[in-house]
Amino acid sequence: MELKIKHIFFLLILSLLLSVNEGCGQTSYIKGNVSSAGEPVIGALVIIESLNQSQLTDTLGNFAFQQLNHGTYKIKVQAIDYQNYERTVTLKTGDNKKLDIQLDAFKSELNEVVVTGTMKEVSRTSSPIPVEVYTPNYFKKNPTPSLFESLQIVNGVQPQLNCNVCNTGDIHINGMEGPYTMITIDGMPIVSSLSTVYGLSGIPNSMVQRIEVVKGPASTLYGSEAVGGLINIITKDPSTSPRGTVDVFATSQQELNADVSIRSNAGKHTSLLGINYFNFKNKLDVNNDHFTDVTLQDRISVFNKWNFKRKNNRLASVAGRYIYEDRWGGELNYENKFRGTDSVYGESIYTKRYELIGVYQLPVKEKITFQFSLNSHHQNSVYGVMPFIAQQYIGFAQFLYDKKLSARHDLLIGLPFRYIYYDDNTPGTSSADIAEPVNAPQKTFLPGIFVQEEFAINTKLKSLAGLRYDYNSIHGSIFTPRISFKYDLSKTNIIRLSGGNGYRTVNLFTEDHAALTGSREVIISHELKPEKSYNANLNYQKFINTKKGFIGLDLSLFYTYFTNKIIGDFLTDPDKIIYDNLNGYAISKGITLNTDFSFSFPLKIIAGITLMDVYSVQKDSIGVNRRVQQLHAPKISGTFAVTYKINQLGIVIDYTGRVTGPMELPVQTNDYRPSVSPWFSIQNIQITKKINKQFEVYGGVKNLLNYLPKYSLLRSEDPFDKRVNDSVSNPNGYTFDTSYNYAPVQGIRGFAGIRWILQ
Template sequence: MKIIRNGLLMVCSMLYTSVLLAQSISGKITNEDGEPIAGASIQIHKTTLGASSDAEGQYAVKNIANGTWTVRVKAIGYINTEAKLTITGKDQNKDFVLASNSSSLDEVVVSGTMKEVSKLDSPVPVEVYTSRFFKANPTPSIFESLQNINGVRPQLNCNICNTGDIHINGLEGPYTMVMIDGMPIVSGLSTVYGLSGIPQSLIDRVEIVKGPASTLYGSEAVGGLINIITKNPKNAPLLSADVFGTTWGEINADIAGKFNVGKSAQSLIGVSTFNYANPIDNNHDNFTDVTLQSRVSVFNKWNFNRKDNKVFSLAGRYVYEDRWGGEMNWSKKYRGGSDVYGESIYTKRWEFFGTYDLPIKEKVSIMFSVNGHNQNSYYGNQSFMADQYIGFLQTTWNKTIKNHDILTGVAYRYTYYNDNTVATELEASKISLPGLFVQDEISLNEQNKLLVGARYDYNSLHGSILTPRINYKWNSKDKSDVLRLGIGNGYRVANIFTEDHAALTGARKVIFEEDLNPETSWNANLNYVKKFYSSGGSVFGLDATAFYTYFNNKIIPDYETNVNEIRYSNLDGHAVSKGLTLNADASLTNGLKILIGATLMDVYSEEKGEKIEQMLTEKFMGTWSIGYTIRHLGITVDYTGNLYGPMRLPLLGDLDPRPSKSPWWSIQNIQLTKAFSNGIEIFGGVKNLLNWTPGKNAAFLIARAEDPFDKNVQWDSSGNPIPTPDNPYALTFDPNYVYAPNQGIRGFLGFRYNLFK
């Protein structure tokens, strides 16, 4: 009997123990946008129990005994989180939302070396900004979203039509290459249009390289590049929507969805619309303060499943925009006439691009892009009609031999450009640009890496162009310190009428003083990154860079020799862009995220011993993005802003009463976002909290706004305006005294929705 009793006790004990260990915790791991996180680590503290999330973000930890346990969740690129759960004999469901760590060194980047590599391992410093960063200050286009990135400034070039370009470290828009998914889809004519109409809901991240990238990407990558990476259809929501409006009457809507075609392909399609049709004249100059716009864009991307994870993707985009600004009583019946002044721009733009890995063992890829741009514009009675077509084809071969990671490639680019100005009055511009490049990334050891590369291009107009570069990277053993040094060469072939709005307004005559030669530059930059990791999972970082760029043959428009002319010639001297930039960031486990940046720079030209400060370029800029998430309420507060120092402004002569320098100015915004468990977010806030506009610091912005066709201006024998009682300052009509947005304080309200499986 004793043996039987002991046996029964043992069986009962085993049954009881099995009951205690039968409980499990399961759930889903997602990011702040509701997207599943694969490969997250879930660990029961002080035990060996754990699991990893699958491709759908699902996880399950089994055989957990009764008691109170701490569950810890970790994932690369996200802030660690934990929660205490009490197990009482029942299975539990627990979902986790991980906050992205915007400063993560483990993010994958492609822009610096044209191949996927972790941000830490890249010898070229690459800044990465996720879609969550841009949602802290929602805007109708990426062009405006870049205003909160240190060292990057969207520059408006006209008070009336509000076209503009992107400045990187003080260099104007034509020095920046803009790409979508690594494809160069934008050049001079469409710097601003290429950044409009990309549905925000389709953007995964934006990568920015500051400094010349001509070795890999050729002309136009002199000052840097902006690479917009769209979402992979596999990871995108089934349906997403992002809609908001402002108290000024602006309405923006982005709708996107994905679908599968059997097991062979996934497609992602998005539509973006923006409409603003409410003329406002708060500065009382009888001109619209903000350009009225109607824009629609359609984007479609396909990914095809292939063996061995070979890539085959195709994408296309179409943008149509109708924008106008001018006198408050302007309507389309006045378009192109001399009765009421208006600037009206119709834009049609299409793009098609793709990537295909050859079905062989070697890593050989073919990339292509084609785009067309039609512009039908009137600036008062001055017409500007232009067509541009660009075709690009590139083949790359990536080969690893011991500690050498070699990338070679051949590329061909064809550009057709024609307009109705003197730039192409004899014949359309047709430029063939074949090129080849080679890059060798040498891993000297675990802490040291060297990148050497060179590119040779043959421009059909200017001949041979060689652009070499060398980059060195060192990191500490624990990878908390990274030092990078880079030296490179860049070049750019200028097309005046695609770059300078002042040449199109009809307010000035364009003078070419000589045949323009390509600009060339040498750049050196030193970058240091320091990361601090707390035991609780918080991350702190510093990112500092010193840069220096030296230009030959720089083309700088001369507005001052004659107020009725813009004179173009290659600089008989040199130009310099130099400075220091610093970013500091913190991602705390309590939900606080801070990113603060500042840039000091000096951009000037020197000719015949005279140093001239570059027009419309600040010596100091600062940016910040501060967010705090109250997790148990699902509420996030975002405070974003920028601060700019004085910059030299274009005046129309010695009598012009407007300030020759801009004041210090700042645009600040605040937003509250409420996230719900069903994938819905409601957000709202205030833009331009300080209600700052440039008109508050000048008697007027648009010169001679009351006489836009210069009908009452009197001239001397040399063709210069003279002072009269009606024109005491000897001015002509000119809308180019612009350095900041002319839109005051306004509220906004919107919602987002993401539906996953």
């Protein structure tokens, strides 16, 4: 009996030991390595949500989760500069897993490969120059017929309408007027001077691969005109474009926009043909002033780009674009037969534009590239009874020599040449002979040279220094230096400091639409001297990985000081615009913050805010300094784009908008209209339904809050000022004025569209 009890006890002990051993055998581990393009990804966040556990990869990209029970686990990996990764792993009893995780480069609107800051392809986090990147996917959140309107959801960038009748405008960066913003296509100065007023609306989104924005000095690489900032439109690459795309949408106000692109092959070479058509013929008058609220337009743009296959992957491409636009705004009973007469007021503009751009890498051992562009801009316009006929030709050529001197030194040398021919029917292109003036078109030659060196001082600190010399055939020698520093506090904390100067000549009749309307006389007090500016920009970038997603912060402080700034005085005399060099100085300063939130659940938020103060200081007649705020420069503004995906239904919801604070406005003496605009917000919502991989439909509402400005035109009942001196009907002596504007006169409207992509 005793032996039997001992035997049973022994068996119990043995069973317990076996059960403990079996229990220990049930625990497993998941180990792995995270890499990208053969390099370990250091500091990647690896998450097992069900266990509420996370780890950062080590210096070799390794991670390990120990003591795991059998079951199914979802592994998530997040890392700066890379797309999020998810994988489901099932562990059986006693099982172990070793994972090899390859991350793809992160593609977002705020972090991409950029070329604008340095003329070289680098990741945005590696660039010494702060560059913002926006892709067509970002602009699809609020579809518009042109680049000009698309930029309204970019923080710190303000598309400003300058005329309530013909709806022409320009693009302000950090409060500075459109002429201080240089707009390039593939890095070449295609859009400038005359076309800054009328060419922007003709750039269709269908030709855009991405848009890069530099806020602050960019003069060393792109010329003295890039004083306030630079917008570089990178066109699509035919070799990577879909075989065909169609994007068509219409609004409830009868706007119609169609984008079509077709890719074709000719042997090893590829071509991309893009056609954009926009039509709006609906005479709207919501504010009952008997004038069109929105200019009527009929526009077509044709774009064709060729990429040529060459040995050693050397570059060779050429692209051409043609645009024709017929637009008019005015009294509701206006017809073309009244064009240029004083019977019925209208502003009618015919625009024809041709562009050719190309790049060719020389077949030599060193990396030498030749870039060129040609454009022709013809405008036939009438503002009431005042005709404005103008033509402009711009030729541009540039050699770039890119040399890597060592592992730490990069050298870039450029030899640019630019020729500008401009002619119109105004005194701006007349000879100085007052008695017998003759036509004297402006012909400007701008040869130059620039040198830029990028130097990695150590693994954390990088410098970029550049110097540019241009010779302006009218104004002589121009020097534009700049220097920038980039310091990595860590992989996720970056500081950039940039400084430089700019130099700008002015063509009033192409840059200031108010000088063309005929409602005011243009007075030039003295011979205008070129403007000079001194710029500084401090930028801080931070990336945060959390268990719930990714956060990107981009903060910038900017400061620009102007001398010889050319000011248009709208206030001294309501019948005149008086231009002169500023007897003092002007300042643009402020702070801008961009944020990017990408969550592990299907929500993404991009939001930004800009605080700025733009003003001039000039001595008055008694020698006292007087401060004047810049017109159309709100002290506070912000943008947002919220995207939520319902993956099970294939639905995407986009909510976008812009909030604009008070800004100074041009008013007349004793004007009943406020001299400062109110707060306002334009908001939009869109729902997109993906039918399959190739087809989707979308629709929504623009100007969801139905915001409309309370005031716009002054004396719309007498646009030719025929009764301006009638003291009974016009006791304050008001004159017809189209320049008072701070928001589009276009209320709430629905829209619907389709997109089809053939890969």
